[in-house]
Amino acid sequence: MKFLHQCPAPAKLNLFLHVTGRRDDGYHLLQTAFQLIDHCDLLDFDVRQDGQVLRTNDVPGVPADSDLIVRAARLLQQKTGTTLGADLTLHKTLPMGGGVGGGSSDAATTLMALNHLWQTGLSRAELMLLGLQLGADVPFFIFGENAFAEGVGEELQAISTPERWFVVIEPGVHVPTPAIFSSRELTRDSKPVRIADFSSNAENYWRNDLQTVACAMFPQVDEAIQWLSQFGNAKMTGSGACVFCAFADESAADKVITQMPGRWKSWKAKSLNQHPLVDLLQR
Missing domain, CATH: 3.30.230.10 (Ribosomal Protein S5; domain 2)
Incomplete structure (x- = not known):
C-alpha cells in the first residue's frame, strides 16, 4: 500500500x-x-x-x-x-x-x-x-x-462510557498549558480516586482542577461555562479553552446549538467507544 x-x-x-x-x-x-x-x-x-x-x-x-x-x-x-x-x-x-x-x-x-x-x-x-x-x-x-x-x-x-452527545464551545482564546500548570493558584493535592469510584458515582461529582485557574486568567472561558451550565453540568476540557456539556440525544444537543450566542464557535459531537482508525487499518 x-x-x-x-x-x-x-x-x-x-x-x-x-x-x-x-x-x-x-x-x-x-x-x-x-x-x-x-x-x-x-x-x-x-x-x-x-x-x-x-x-x-x-x-x-x-x-x-x-x-x-x-x-x-x-x-x-x-x-x-x-x-x-x-x-x-x-x-x-x-x-x-x-x-x-x-x-x-x-x-x-x-x-x-x-x-x-x-x-x-x-x-x-x-x-x-x-x-x-x-x-x-x-x-x-x-x-x-x-x-x-x-x-x-x-x-x-x-x-466503558454511555453513548451520548456533547456540545462544545470554543471561547475564542488560546490557553497556554504551561501557564495553567505553573500557576500558584493550581490545586495540586486532590485526593486520589479509584477507577471504580468514577464508574459508580454521578458525574457532577467530578471536576477539572485546572478550570478555576483558567477561568481566572481567561474570563472568556468562565463566561462560556456559565452560559452552558444552564443546560447541564458544563466544564472545561484539559487545560482549556474548550468547554462542554453532555446530552442524552442529538436533538437535545441541537436545541442548545440553536441558542448559542453568535460570538462563539460551537459544535456537537457523538461519543465514540473506539478510535476510528483501528477499523480502517484492519481492513
Whole structure:
C-alpha cells in the first residue's frame, strides 16, 4: 500500500481532571477520564521512496519542522531505521490550544498510519511508548479506547462510557498549558480516586482542577461555562479553552446549538467507544 487518505484524528474530552501531586522533575501527577468523540482532523499519507518527510500544506502558526505530525514521522523513522518517507497533508478542524487533544491526536494518527504503511511492525505498546516522547496525551489516542488515566496521563485502563452527545464551545482564546500548570493558584493535592469510584458515582461529582485557574486568567472561558451550565453540568476540557456539556440525544444537543450566542464557535459531537482508525487499518 502506497497511501492512506482521510485518516481520522479524533478529539478527546476530559470527563474529569484531578491534579494529585507533582514529581521531582516538575511534571504533574494526574487522574482523568478520556472520552473519544467523533469530531476529527483528517490526515493524508503518501509514501515516498527517498526517505523525506514533508508536510504538503500550510498550517497557520505551525512551522512544518515543529509540527507534531512531522516530528512523529521522523521519530518513527529514527526508531525503526526505515528508508521510506512520506508526504503528510493535515486537514485541520480541531482548535489549537483548545484542550481537545488536536496536536496529540494528529501525532498518534501519524504513528499508527505510517507504522502500517511503512510496515515497520511496532506493537501498540511500542507505539504508545514512542508517542509519549511527543506529548502526554499521545499514548491515549494510540491506546484507542476511552480510558481512566493516571501518572502524567500515560497509565491507561479501558473504561466503558454511555453513548451520548456533547456540545462544545470554543471561547475564542488560546490557553497556554504551561501557564495553567505553573500557576500558584493550581490545586495540586486532590485526593486520589479509584477507577471504580468514577464508574459508580454521578458525574457532577467530578471536576477539572485546572478550570478555576483558567477561568481566572481567561474570563472568556468562565463566561462560556456559565452560559452552558444552564443546560447541564458544563466544564472545561484539559487545560482549556474548550468547554462542554453532555446530552442524552442529538436533538437535545441541537436545541442548545440553536441558542448559542453568535460570538462563539460551537459544535456537537457523538461519543465514540473506539478510535476510528483501528477499523480502517484492519481492513
